[in-house]
Amino acid sequence: MRRLARLPLPHMLHDPWLDRWLTVIAPHARDAAVLELGCGSGHDTATLTAAGFDVIALEIDPASVSRARMRAPKAQVLCRDLLHPLPSPISGGKFGAIIASLSLHYFPWEETVRLVARVRNALRPSAVLVCRLNSTEDRHFGAVGHREIEPNYYLLNGSPKRFFDEAAIDRLFSEGWRIQSKAHVITHKYVLPKALWEVVLERDA
Numbered sequence: 001m002r003r004l005a006r007l008p009l010p011h012m013l014h015d016p017w018l019d020r021w022l023t024v025i026a027p028h029a030r031d032a033a034v035l036e037l038g039c040g041s042g043h044d045t046a047t048l049t050a051a052g053f054d055v056i057a058l059e060i061d062p063a064s065v066s067r068a069r070m071r072a073p074k075a076q077v078l079c080r081d082l083l084h085p086l087p088s089p090i091s092g093g094k095f096g097a098i099i100a101s102l103s104l105h106y107f108p109w110e111e112t113v114r115l116v117a118r119v120r121n122a123l124r125p126s127a128v129l130v131c132r133l134n135s136t137e138d139r140h141f142g143a144v145g146h147r148e149i150e151p152n153y154y155l156l157n158g159s160p161k162r163f164f165d166e167a168a169i170d171r172l173f174s175e176g177w178r179i180q181s182k183a184h185v186i187t188h189k190y191v192l193p194k195a196l197w198e199v200v201l202e203r204d205a
């Protein structure tokens with residue numbers, strides 16, 4: 001039988017986006033845990049634990065939870081719905097940083113607003129939220145051609161998915177947050193270009 005050579009992943013599929021933010025997260029994670037929302041298979045979780053952070057990661061899909069636990073054994077990966085109360089760090093207190101990569105787009109607007117308020121409440125004053133949000137320009141991944149449930153919130157193969165424009169981001173984080181960085185970027189991780197917003201915010205005091 002002919003064996004296929006095991007090739008490294010093409011550069012296109014590697015998306016080390018979180019590396020850029022480790023130096024922003026580090027001062028907040030020195031004496032406080034980091035919470036990750038919707039960790040999927042744990043790629044970012046592994047980046048966070050490799051940086052030496054104490055990480056709790058939440059994920060609703062049990063198969064993804066298993067993969068994340070394998071990929072990031074030093075993290076505490078919990079099978080948990082983001083719409084349920086967020087956990088506290090084991091050591092007590094609040095989180096120094098929260099990471100949410102492409103995991104805040106599943107919910108109706110009012111639910112999203114409530115989730116962001118819970119995220120804020122889970123953070124220490126001046127702690128950071130690093131998030132990535134689907135862009136309304138994300139044409140290859142559903143931003144056009146689907147049934148709209150709410151403005152920029154569509155039903156894709158039976159599952160709701162939100163896309164954000166800059167005004168929606170400003171509205172979502174208008175109370176209790178200071179926007180430190182907001183960039184519209186394209187990732188090639190998913191082969192077809194995916195447009196998204198990368199946003200870093202600080203909880204105000």
Ligand SMILES: C[S@@+](CC[C@H](N)C(=O)[O-])C[C@H]1O[C@@H](n2cnc3c(N)ncnc32)[C@H](O)[C@@H]1O
Pocket residue numbers: 037038039040041043044058059060061064080081082083100101102103106
């Ligand atoms: C698009 S994936 C992003 C995964 C990972 N953060 C990344 O950037 O590669 C979104 C993840 O959020 C999870 N998710 C969706 N709804 C959720 C919910 N209500 N509670 C917890 N996780 C949820 C999905 O199962 C999925 O793994």
